[in-house]
Amino acid sequence: MGKVLKPGVTIKGTKDGLLFLLDESRPFSVILSELQYKLEQSSNIWDGPDTRVRIKTGNRQISRSEEKELRRLFSARKNLIIHSIETEGKSDGGNMNPGIQMLAGTVRSGQVLEYRGDLLLLGDVNPGGTVRTTGSVFVLGALRGLAHAGGEGDESAIIAASALKPTQLRIANVVSRPPDEWEDSETSGMNFAYLINHQIAVDKMHHLSRIRPEIEWKENRFRG
Amino acid sequence: MGESIVVTSGKGGVGKSTTSANIGTALALAGNKVCLLDTDIGLRNLDVLMGLENRIIFDLVDVVEKKCRIKQALIKDKRCDALYLLPAAQTKDKSAISTEQLRWLTYELKEEFDYVIIDSPAGIEMGFKTAVSGADRAIVIATPENASVRDADRVIGLLEKENVGSPKLIVNRFRSHLVKEGGMMDVDEVVSVLAIDLLGVVPDDEEIIWAGNQGEPIVLHNKGLASKAYRNIAKRIQGEVVPLLVLEKENKMVARMKKWLGFA
Numbered sequence A: 001m002g003k004v005l006k007p008g009v010t011i012k013g014t015k016d017g018l019l020f021l022l023d024e025s026r027p028f029s030v031i032l033s034e035l036q037y038k039l040e041q042s043s044n045i046w047d048g049p050d051t052r053v054r055i056k057t058g059n060r061q062i063s064r065s066e067e068k069e070l071r072r073l074f075s076a077r078k079n080l081i082i083h084s085i086e087t088e089g090k091s092d093g094g095n096m097n098p099g100i101q102m103l104a105g106t107v108r109s110g111q112v113l114e115y116r117g118d119l120l121l122l123g124d125v126n127p128g129g130t131v132r133t134t135g136s137v138f139v140l141g142a143l144r145g146l147a148h149a150g151g152e153g154d155e156s157a158i159i160a161a162s163a164l165k166p167t168q169l170r171i172a173n174v175v176s177r178p179p180d181e182w183e184d185s186e187t188s189g190m191n192f193a194y195l196i197n198h199q200i201a202v203d204k205m206h207h208l209s210r211i212r213p214e215i216e217w218k219e220n221r222f223r224g
Numbered sequence B: 001m002g003e004s005i006v007v008t009s010g011k012g013g014v015g016k017s018t019t020s021a022n023i024g025t026a027l028a029l030a031g032n033k034v035c036l037l038d039t040d041i042g043l044r045n046l047d048v049l050m051g052l053e054n055r056i057i058f059d060l061v062d063v064v065e066k067k068c069r070i071k072q073a074l075i076k077d078k079r080c081d082a083l084y085l086l087p088a089a090q091t092k093d094k095s096a097i098s099t100e101q102l103r104w105l106t107y108e109l110k111e112e113f114d115y116v117i118i119d120s121p122a123g124i125e126m127g128f129k130t131a132v133s134g135a136d137r138a139i140v141i142a143t144p145e146n147a148s149v150r151d152a153d154r155v156i157g158l159l160e161k162e163n164v165g166s167p168k169l170i171v172n173r174f175r176s177h178l179v180k181e182g183g184m185m186d187v188d189e190v191v192s193v194l195a196i197d198l199l200g201v202v203p204d205d206e207e208i209i210w211a212g213n214q215g216e217p218i219v220l221h222n223k224g225l226a227s228k229a230y231r232n233i234a235k236r237i238q239g240e241v242v243p244l245l246v247l248e249k250e251n252k253m254v255a256r257m258k259k260w261l262g263f264a
C-alpha cells in the first residue's frame, strides 16, 4: 500500500463559492467524520458571509440517509449553503467489484460504520454499535452489536465474525436476533450468517464453500 | 506545566466524584500539587466528599465570569497542603460555562498545579463536552454491569472524537463473590469489551460510603484494600508500574492479574 493518501475531503475555492470534493474510494463514514472535523476545527475560516457550496461525490452514489447526514454536518455552519450535491454518472466500471475494504478499530456503542461494498473489520463491534454495508461483513474480532449486510437488497451477502455474538443481524431486509438459548458451543469458533428461504441461518465457517460453491477455492486453479 | 485529567463515565452514580476525590488526594499525598475541579454545575458534591462545603465563597462560574480571581475561589484542603478544590456552582446549570472558558481555566490551573483532576457530570451532553474540553487525558469509570459498560463504551467513542488521547479504565465497585455466582461481569470481561488499558480495580466497600459521608476521602486513613487501590491508581497515573491488587486469593484470579500487569 505504498500509495500517498489523498485527503478524503478536498475543499477548493471557486469564483462563486466553495467546492467540496469527497473521495469516492473511502467509506462514506470516514468521509463524513473528516468533513465534520474540518467544519468544526477551522472555526474562524467558516465564520464569513453566506457562501454557496457545491459538493461532488465522484462516482459514489449516496443514499438518502447519507445525504441527510451530509446536510446535517453543513447545518452546523449557518453561512455555508448547499447549492448542489453532484454525482458523476456511473462510469463503465460502475459494476466492478471494488474488492474488500479493510478497516481497523472498535465500533463502539452509538457509532455506525457504513460501507459500500464488502468490509473486513479488524476489531470488535460492541453492543450498541452498528456496521452496515451493501455487501458482506467480515469481523476479525467479536461482533457483539448489530451488523447489516446487503443493505441495498443483496441477498447473497454474508456476515462472518471470529466471535459471532450479535445483538441483532440483518441481511438484505431480513432481521433476526440470536435465540436466547444460543449455546456457547454453537457460537465458538468462526461462524457466518447467511440468508436461506428468507431466514437468517448461522453455520460454521467451513460449511461456507458448500453453501456458496461459486466462491470455493480449489487446488491447482489460479485465480485473478 | 501540569496535566489535566477528566474523570468520566456516561452513567451517573458509578463513582466519578468519589474517585476524583480519592485519586486527587492520593496524588497530593504523593507530593504533587493537585487541583480538584468540579464541573458538575448544579449538582456539585466534590466539596461535600472533601468536607470543604462550608468554606466555599466563590465558585467555578464566578471564576469564568471574572467575578473573582482563580486564587480566590481555590479552597485549600484541611489535611493536605498541596491539595485545592475549585467547587462547581450550585445555583446555575451546565450552560453557565463554555468549552472555551473551561479550556482557558484548565490552562491557567496547569501553570500552577501538577495535576488538575476534572470531575465531570453524568451524561454525554453539554456538561460532558465542556468537562472533556479541558482535559489532556481521560479516566473512564465503569462498574461491572452491562448498562455501565455500555455507557462507558459510548463515552470512550466520544472521547476519541473529542481527541482526548487513549482513555484509561477504572473498574469500580467490584464484588468478587458476585462474579463467582455469575451475577456480575468479571474484570477481564469488561476490559475485553471496552478494549482500553486498565488503570485499576476498586472493590465495592461500605467504608467508601462512610468516608464520603464524613467528608474524608478513604485514602487518608483506611489501610484497607480500597484505599490501597486508589493509591496504586495514583502511582500508575504518575507513570509507575504497580501490579494490580489481588482482591481475592484465588489461583485463577492471580493468573489473570498477571495478564493485566501489562496494563499497569
Ligand SMILES: Nc1ncnc2c1ncn2[C@@H]1O[C@H](COP(=O)(O)OP(=O)(O)O)[C@@H](O)[C@H]1O
Pocket: B009, B011, B012, B013, B014, B015, B016, B017, B018, B019, B122, B172, B173, B174, B202, B203, B204, B205, B206, B208, B209, B210, B212
Ligand atoms: N467503590 C465503592 N464502594 C462502595 N460505594 C461506592 C464506591 N464508589 C462509589 N460509591 C458510592 O456510590 C455513590 C455514587 O458515587 P459518586 O462518586 O457520587 O458517583 P458519581 O459522581 O459518578 O455520580 C456514593 O454513595 C458513593 O459513596
Ligand SMILES: [Mg+2]
Pocket: B016, B017, B018, B040, B045, B120
Ligand atoms: Mg458526581
